Amino acid sequence: MEQRTIRILMTDDHPMIIEGYQNTLLATKKESQNLIIDVASNADESIKAIKYSIDIKKPYDIYFFDVSIPASSDGRYQSGMDLAAYVNDNSPQSKVIILTMFEESYRINKILNEINPEGFLIKSDLTASELSSAFQRVLNHEVFYSSTVNTIIKKMQPYKIDIDSINHEILYLISTGIKTKDIAKHVNMSLSAIEKRKKHLKIIFAVDDGKDETLMEEAKSKGFIS
Structure with missing residues (x-):
């Protein structure tokens, strides 16, 4: 069976959370998938990895960005949203999955409007099964939002x-x-x-x-x- 190599960058400042994400994806990947997972714990590490991957013409296939991460030392990248925006502008073929603890309608809509990520997961909704489903569906050029995001979208839609x-x-x-x-x-x-x-x-x-x-x-x- 021909293997597909999938390059992933995960950015989160909680090592145990990243380890959990990695273990979940590796345990649930398909036999035909070879995952290369790099990690970053702050905006400096993440933007360095992003730019390097683009420079060597091997951009990551999927990015996982936690919204709340330590800002870059130059102050340019304040959050995972800023990193996602950079990816959207400079590596549009890559997929972005946003993860956040925020559940407020305003914050969720801001992320949808400004980033429009392929995946959007609220951490309180997150299970190993949901993370795996989000990963596979985004890889398959689908959009995956967790239940809280979908509930807020559906609540607003009727009012136009x-x-x-x-x-x-x-x-x-x-x-x-x-x-x-x-x-x-x-x-x-x-x-x-x-x-x-x-x-x-x-x-x-x-x-x-x-x-x-x-x-x-x-x-x-x-x-x-x-």
Whole structure:
């Protein structure tokens, strides 16, 4: 039987987690698959491996990126999302699987919109079987999202409400208790611009009483925030 060599880079700052991922893939791979698995524990190690693989024209077939990892020493790569974006731009034939502990609707939608990964796994959903299924299906040019991701997508779909990433972030920040006057520190906008966006959001979500609390209730009921 002809063997297919599959090159994988896993980036996570928890050695035991990476070891678990490696053992799962090696134990469940098909007989025709030969897995070469490299690992990185921070953004510096990961970007070095990514760039080297591209330079020698042997890019990785699949990348596993944990969202929360130590940033690069130059500050350019702050998370697994930044590394995934680099891969999307510089090695588009490679597949990306994102792993995260985050379960908030805002964060999940941000990853879907900005990275659009082939695989998206919430760690609280993760089992050995699900990791193996995600790996094999992504290899087969399919998309695999874990149950939490699918639930949030399905909850939002019926409403056909379209808001941009800034408005979505404003919703998320309000939901965490941050006051309007302090939101400007997070989105780099003037207070008046934020107030205009909030007013527009209340129109979109049909908030008749003008209250932020009602806006939060409507956004939550439609899956835009958790």
